[in-house]
Amino acid sequence: MRNRLTLALVAMLALLSVFGVGHAWVMGDASPSPNEAEVRVVDWDFGYDTDFALIDNVSNPTFLTATREVAITRGSNEAVRLTNTAGKQSKNHAVTLSTDRDYLLSEIRFMKVSFDYYYAEKREQAGKGLPKIQLLCDNVSKGSDQGGGDNATDKSPFICDDVGDGWWHLEYFITALCPTMTDHGDKPLPLSQKINGIRITDSLMFDYASNVAFSVIDNLRFSAGPTSRLGLFNRTTNVSVGGYYWFKVAWAGELRSCVITFSDPTLAEQDTASTSSPFYIKGLKAGKVTATATVETEDGTTLSISNQVTVS
Numbered sequence: 001m002r003n004r005l006t007l008a009l010v011a012m013l014a015l016l017s018v019f020g021v022g023h024a025w026v027m028g029d030a031s032p033s034p035n036e037a038e039v040r041v042v043d044w045d046f047g048y049d050t051d052f053a054l055i056d057n058v059s060n061p062t063f064l065t066a067t068r069e070v071a072i073t074r075g076s077n078e079a080v081r082l083t084n085t086a087g088k089q090s091k092n093h094a095v096t097l098s099t100d101r102d103y104l105l106s107e108i109r110f111m112k113v114s115f116d117y118y119y120a121e122k123r124e125q126a127g128k129g130l131p132k133i134q135l136l137c138d139n140v141s142k143g144s145d146q147g148g149g150d151n152a153t154d155k156s157p158f159i160c161d162d163v164g165d166g167w168w169h170l171e172y173f174i175t176a177l178c179p180t181m182t183d184h185g186d187k188p189l190p191l192s193q194k195i196n197g198i199r200i201t202d203s204l205m206f207d208y209a210s211n212v213a214f215s216v217i218d219n220l221r222f223s224a225g226p227t228s229r230l231g232l233f234n235r236t237t238n239v240s241v242g243g244y245y246w247f248k249v250a251w252a253g254e255l256r257s258c259v260i261t262f263s264d265p266t267l268a269e270q271d272t273a274s275t276s277s278p279f280y281i282k283g284l285k286a287g288k289v290t291a292t293a294t295v296e297t298e299d300g301t302t303l304s305i306s307n308q309v310t311v312s
Contacts, residue, residue, distance in 0.1 A: 120166025
């Protein structure tokens, strides 16, 4: 583990020398320290065992009927079947599943909402139409929803894997659903915020031919496993000269460090002075620049993601 962390740090410092960026944002006990590494061996929790996909946890179904499912599952004894009640109409089919207890955001902020979703009979065009996720406290929405659309891209703030037999395995980053690391006027959710529900919305479920459409949710839980890639949840890519741009990187895993490098370091720089967040870019000069964020998490995973930003 120590060797992997050391190699990851060396690689990031090499990036700094190539792209001319002076500092790495490193998570310390109180604040980030430029170009300092605190290498620690940690006990990594690879997931919680509690499955929330139980009929007793279901509330507020919209354009759906929820029933207990035991035949179509992904290895569990019980799942939740959601049957369409809107025929061929386009509706936001939604359901809330409560968690087993109140979770503080401080507990889960670096985790994922993961679950298996049976899609084979929810519409005629099987394999399309991803659900959206929103975290709740006492049925009040917190943060923002993520997901939807027909497909996930390599930059989406969630991951969709087709695992066969009409099932997706889905992972939604809580760092995108409820961000807690912000600066420069952007408001984070407090770490004391309670979360006790997950709202799942599927706007692309339709009856077809003589079939009544339905889906199945199984193995719904908060997962602390490391992520296979990063995502982005930015809706704009513009920053003014002298202004700050929140590079909205989504990931899972306790953050160790973040380095943002640039194709042209004269156009933008990472705000390494912030003690609240490493994910801010300061515009220096007008032009288009590719920003690349390299994130290291406590389990030794190092991943990168790039996007073009316009400084004006």
